[in-house]
Amino acid sequence: MSAVIDSHHDDHHHGPAKGLSRWLYTTNHKDIGSMYLWFSLVMLFIGGAMAMVIRAELFEPGSQIVSPEFYNQMVTNHGLIMVFGVIMPAFVGFANWMIPMQIGAPDMALPRLNNLSFWILPVAFGILLSTFFMEGGAPNFGWTFYAPLSTEYAPPTVTFFIFSVHIMGASSIMGSINIITTILNMRAPGMTLMKMPLFVWSWFITAYLLIAVMPVLAGAVTMMLMDIHAGTSFFKAGGGGDPVLFQHIFWFFGHPEVYIMILPAFGIVSHIIETFSRKPIFGYSSMVYAIASIALLSFVVWAHHMFTVGMPIAGELFFMYSTMLIAIPTGVKVFNWLSTMFKGSLTFETPMLFAIAFVALFTIGGLSGIMLAIAPADFQYHDTYFVVAHFHYVLVPGALFSLLAAAYYWIPKWTGKMYDETLGKVHFWMSFISVNLTFFPMHFVGLAGMPRRIPDYAMQFADWNMMVSVGAFLFGISQLLFLFIVLKCIYNGKAATTEVWEGAKDKGFEWTVDSPAPYHTFSSPPSMESLKSSS
Amino acid sequence: MSSDSSYYVPASSRMPIFMAFGLLLFVLGASFTMNNWGEEDSNAHWLLIASFAVIWGTMFFWFGSVIKENDSGMYSGQLNQSFVWGMAWFIFSEVMFFFAFFLALGYVRLFAVPWLGGEGEKAITNILWPGFEAAWPLLVTPDNEQFPGAHHSMSIPAVSKLHTWLPFWNTLCLITSSGTIALAEAGLRKGNRTAFKLWMVATLTLGYVFVFLQGLEYYEAYTHMGLTLGAGIYGTTFFLLTGFHGFHVCLGAIILTIMTIRGFGGAFSDHDHFGLAAGSWYWHFVDVVWILLVLVVYIF
Ligand code: HEM
Ligand SMILES: [Cu+2]
Numbered sequence: 127m128s129a130v131i132d133s134h135h136d137d138h139h140h141g142p143a144k145g146l147s148r149w150l151y152t153t154n155h156k157d158i159g160s161m162y163l164w165f166s167l168v169m170l171f172i173g174g175a176m177a178m179v180i181r182a183e184l185f186e187p188g189s190q191i192v193s194p195e196f197y198n199q200m201v202t203n204h205g206l207i208m209v210f211g212v213i214m215p216a217f218v219g220f221a222n223w224m225i226p227m228q229i230g231a232p233d234m235a236l237p238r239l240n241n242l243s244f245w246i247l248p249v250a251f252g253i254l255l256s257t258f259f260m261e262g263g264a265p266n267f268g269w270t271f272y273a274p275l276s277t278e279y280a281p282p283t284v285t286f287f288i289f290s291v292h293i294m295g296a297s298s299i300m301g302s303i304n305i306i307t308t309i310l311n312m313r314a315p316g317m318t319l320m321k322m323p324l325f326v327w328s329w330f331i332t333a334y335l336l337i338a339v340m341p342v343l344a345g346a347v348t349m350m351l352m353d354i355h356a357g358t359s360f361f362k363a364g365g366g367g368d369p370v371l372f373q374h375i376f377w378f379f380g381h382p383e384v385y386i387m388i389l390p391a392f393g394i395v396s397h398i399i400e401t402f403s404r405k406p407i408f409g410y411s412s413m414v415y416a417i418a419s420i421a422l423l424s425f426v427v428w429a430h431h432m433f434t435v436g437m438p439i440a441g442e443l444f445f446m447y448s449t450m451l452i453a454i455p456t457g458v459k460v461f462n463w464l465s466t467m468f469k470g471s472l473t474f475e476t477p478m479l480f481a482i483a484f485v486a487l488f489t490i491g492g493l494s495g496i497m498l499a500i501a502p503a504d505f506q507y508h509d510t511y512f513v514v515a516h517f518h519y520v521l522v523p524g525a526l527f528s529l530l531a532a533a534y535y536w537i538p539k540w541t542g543k544m545y546d547e548t549l550g551k552v553h554f555w556m557s558f559i560s561v562n563l564t565f566f567p568m569h570f571v572g573l574a575g576m577p578r579r580i581p582d583y584a585m586q587f588a589d590w591n592m593m594v595s596v597g598a599f600l601f602g603i604s605q606l607l608f609l610f611i612v613l614k615c616i617y618n619g620k621a622a623t624t625e626v627w628e629g630a631k632d633k634g635f636e637w638t639v640d641s642p643a644p645y646h647t648f649s650s651p652p653s654m655e656s657l658k659s660s661s
Numbered sequence: 662m663s664s665d666s667s668y669y670v671p672a673s674s675r676m677p678i679f680m681a682f683g684l685l686l687f688v689l690g691a692s693f694t695m696n697n698w699g700e701e702d703s704n705a706h707w708l709l710i711a712s713f714a715v716i717w718g719t720m721f722f723w724f725g726s727v728i729k730e731n732d733s734g735m736y737s738g739q740l741n742q743s744f745v746w747g748m749a750w751f752i753f754s755e756v757m758f759f760f761a762f763f764l765a766l767g768y769v770r771l772f773a774v775p776w777l778g779g780e781g782e783k784a785i786t787n788i789l790w791p792g793f794e795a796a797w798p799l800l801v802t803p804d805n806e807q808f809p810g811a812h813h814s815m816s817i818p819a820v821s822k823l824h825t826w827l828p829f830w831n832t833l834c835l836i837t838s839s840g841t842i843a844l845a846e847a848g849l850r851k852g853n854r855t856a857f858k859l860w861m862v863a864t865l866t867l868g869y870v871f872v873f874l875q876g877l878e879y880y881e882a883y884t885h886m887g888l889t890l891g892a893g894i895y896g897t898t899f900f901l902l903t904g905f906h907g908f909h910v911c912l913g914a915i916i917l918t919i920m921t922i923r924g925f926g927g928a929f930s931d932h933d934h935f936g937l938a939a940g941s942w943y944w945h946f947v948d949v950v951w952i953l954l955v956l957v958v959y960i961f
Pocket of ligand 2: 380381384427428430431
C-alpha cells in the first residue's frame with residue numbers, strides 16, 4: 127500500500143512554519159524533541175537553583191539563610207523537578223529526535239498526540255511552581271510524598287500538586303504509547319527486533335515500564351486526593367487503612383521509575399562507546415537481555431526502600447535477595463562496555479569522556495546500591511546521606527552525564543554544526559571533578575549517621591559538608607558553561623559532515639543523512655542495505 | 662513492520678494545544694473547587710465547567726478531522742496499525758490503574774486489617790485500638806467514632822435471595838453486553854447493517870441499565886446501609902473500585918453511543934471500522950474488570 131497524500135499538506139515539502147505557531151502546532155518529531163530538550167534544560171536550571179539554596183543552607187551547621195519550612199519546600203521541589211522535569215523529559219526529547227531517525231521512520235507514529243504529550247508538561251510544572259506563591263507554600267513533604275505527611279499534614283497546595291502529578295503522568299503515558307507504537311510499527315523493512323539500535327531497544331523497554339507504572343502513581347495520588355477531600359481512609363489506620371500502604375504503592379511505581387531514568391542512558395552510552403572505540407558493541411544480544419531482565423526484576427524489588435518501615439521477616443529477605451539479583455544483569459552491561467573498549471582504537475572526544483565517566487561513576491552508585499540492599503545494614507544507612515550519595519551517583523554522573531554525552535554526540539547531526547571541542551572538554555573536567563567533590567563525601571557523613579532532609583546538622587559533619595557545598599556550586603557553574611557551549615554551537619559552530627564522527631560509519635541510519643538532518647528525514651523507508659554499503 | 666513504500670505524516674494541528682489549554686483550566690478549576698469547597702463566594706466551578714467545554718469541544722473537532730482524513734483515504738494500512746497498537750497500550754495503562762486499587766484492597770485485607778487486630782509477629786499493633794477485631798467486610802472500624810462503619814455490607818446474599826441483589830443483575834447486564842457488541846461487530850463485518858444497529862442499541866441499553874442500577878446501589882448504600890466514603894476502609898475500597906469502574910462504564914457508554922449515532926448515519930464499512938472496534942475492546946476490558954471486581958469486592 128502506498129496511500130500517501132501529501133499534496134495538500136504543503137508544509138511537508140517546505141521547511142517548518144514560521145514564528146510561534148510552528149512550536150504550538152507542530153507535529154514534527156524534531157521540533158517536539160527540541161522543545162522537550164529545551165524544556166528540561168530550563169528545568170535543570172530551576173531545580174539546580176533550588177539545590178544551590180539547599181547547599182548554601184548546609185554550608186555551615188546551624189540555621190543559615192532559609193527557614194526550615196522553606197528548606198523542606200526546596201528539597202521537595204528540587205527532587206520532583208529533577209526527576210519528572212529534567213531527566214524524564216530529556217530522555218523523551220532524545221527519543222523523539224533519534225528513534226525515528228534510527229529506525230528509518232518519517233516521524234513518530236502518532237504525531238499530534240506527540241505534540242499534546244509535550245505541551246501538557248509546561249502546564250504541569252507551571253502549576254507546581256505556582257504553588258510557591260499560594261497560601262501555605264509549595265509541597266514540603268519530600269519527592270516521595272509519604273502519607274500522612276502529604277495528606278493530613280500537607281499544605282492546601284497539595285491538591286495542585288496531585289493534579290500536576292496526574293498531568294505529568296498523562297504526558298509520560300501518551301509519550302510512551304507513541305514511542306512503543308513507533309518502534310513496533312514504523313521500522314524500516316529488514317530491521318528486525320534484534321537488529322534495532324540499542325538506544326531504541328532501551329526505550330522500547332522503558333516505554334513499557336512507563337505505561338505499566340505511571341498509572342499506579344496516578345492511583346496513589348488519587349487515593350491521597352480522596353483521603354484529603356472525600357473522607358476515605360486508604361492511609362488512615364483509624365478507618366482500617368494503613369499509611370504503609372502508601373509506601374508500597376509509591377515504590378511499586380518508584381523502583382521501576384529509577385530504571386526508567388537509567389535504561390535509556392544504557393542505550394546512549396552503548397552507542398557512544400562503540401563509536402569512539404571504532405568497534406561494534408560487544409555482546410549485543412546480551413545487552414538486550416540484560417535490559418529486559420533488569421526491567422522485569424524492577425517490578426519485584428520495591429520494598430527495599432521500606433526495610434525499616436516494618437515488614438514480616440520473609441518480606442525483608444525476599445526483597446533483599448531480589449534486589450541483589452539486579453546487580454547481575456547490570457554487571458553484564460558494565461562488562462560489555464569495558465569489553466567494547468578493550469583493544470579498540472579509542473579517541474576521547476567529549477561524548478566519550480562523559481560516557482567513560484558514566485561507566486565508572488554509575489558503577490560506584492550501583493555498588494552502594496548493593497550495600498543498601500543488605501537489609502540489616504540498611505537499618506543503619508536508611509534515611510542518611512549515604513542514600514543521598516547512592517542515588518545521586520546513579521542519577522547525576524549516571525543519567526545526567528549520559529544526557530550530556532548524548533547532547534554532544536548528536537548535536538552536530540541536529541544543527542549541522544560542531545560544538546567547541548576544547549570548551550566541551552573543559553566542561554567535562556569541571557563536571558567530573560565537581561560531581562565527585564559534591565557526592566563522594568556524602569558517603570562518609572552518611573555512614574557516620576548524618577540524616578537526610580534536615581536543614582541543620584551536628585558539628586562533626588561540618589568539614590565534609592562545606593566541601594560538598596563548594597563542589598555543588600562548582601557543578602552548578604559548570605552547567606552554565608554547557609548552556610554557553612550549546613548556544614555557541616548553534617550560532618557559531620563549524621559545519622559538520624554527514625558522518626560527524628570517524629567511528630560512526632555504519633553505526634545507524636542517522637549517520638547516513640545530511641547534517642543537519644532534513645526537517646523530514648525519510649520520505650520513503652531506507653533499506654538496511656544502505657547501512658551496509660556505506661561501510 | 663512497514664512494507665509501505667512511502668509515508669503519511671499529518672500536517673501541523675491546533676488541536677493538541679487547545680487540549681493542553683483545556684487541561685490547564687481543568688486542573689485549576691478542579692483544585693480551586695476542592696480547596697474552596699463550601700465557601701459561598703467561590704467561582705472556581707465555572708473554571709471547571711469551562712474546562713469541560715474546551716476539552717470536549719477539542720475532542721469533537723480532533724476526532725472529526727481524523728475521521729475526515731480517514732474517509733478521504735489518506736491513511737495507509739500502516740497508520741491504522743499504529744492506531745491499533747496505540748489503543749492496545751492505552752488499555753494496558755488502564756489495567757495498571759485498576760491494578761493499583763486492587764493492590765490496595767488486597768494489602769488491606771491480607772495485611773493491614775489483620776495486623777490492626779493484633780495478628781502476626783507485630784502483635785503490639787493491637788495496642789493502638791485495644792479490643793479491635795479484624796474482620797472483612799470491616800463494619801466496625803478501629804476508630805469507630807471518626808469512621809463509623811456501615812450497618813450492612815454489599816456482599817453476596819444466600820442463593821435464594823440472589824434476585825434481590827443488584828450486582829447479580831449488573832453482572833448479567835455487562836456480560837450479556839459484551840456478547841451483544843461482538844454480535845454487532847460480526848454483523849458489520851458481514852455487511853448486515855440492520856443486525857449491526859440492532860445489537861448496538863441492545864448493547865447501549867444494557868450499558869445504561871448497568872449505570873442506572875449502580876446508581877441505585879449507591880443510593881441504597883448511602884440512605885439505608887450507612888455505607889459511605891467515610892465508613893472506613895470497607896466503604897473506601899468499595900466505592901473507589903466500583904466507582905472507577907462505573908466511571909469507565911460511563912466513558913465506554915459515551916464512546917459506544919457516539920459510534921452508534923455514527924453507525925446510524927452510515928459510517929463504518931465492513932473492513933474499515935477502527936473507531937467501533939476500539940470502542941468494543943474498551944467495553945470488553947470494562948467487562949473483565951467487573952468480573953474481577955465482583956469476585957474480590959462482593960463475593961470473596
Ligand atoms: C544495582 C542497582 C541498585 C541497587 C541494588 C539499588 C538499591 C537501592 C536501595 C536498597 C535503596 C534504598 C535505600 C534506603 O532508602 O535506605 C535505594 C534508593 C534509591 N535508589 Fe537505588 N539501587 C540501584 C540502582 C539505582 C538506579 C539505577 C537508580 C536511578 C537511576 C537508583 C535510584 C535510587 C533512588 C532515587 C533512591 C532513593 C529514593 C529516596 O528515598 O528518595 N538506584 N537504592
Ligand atoms: Cu529501588
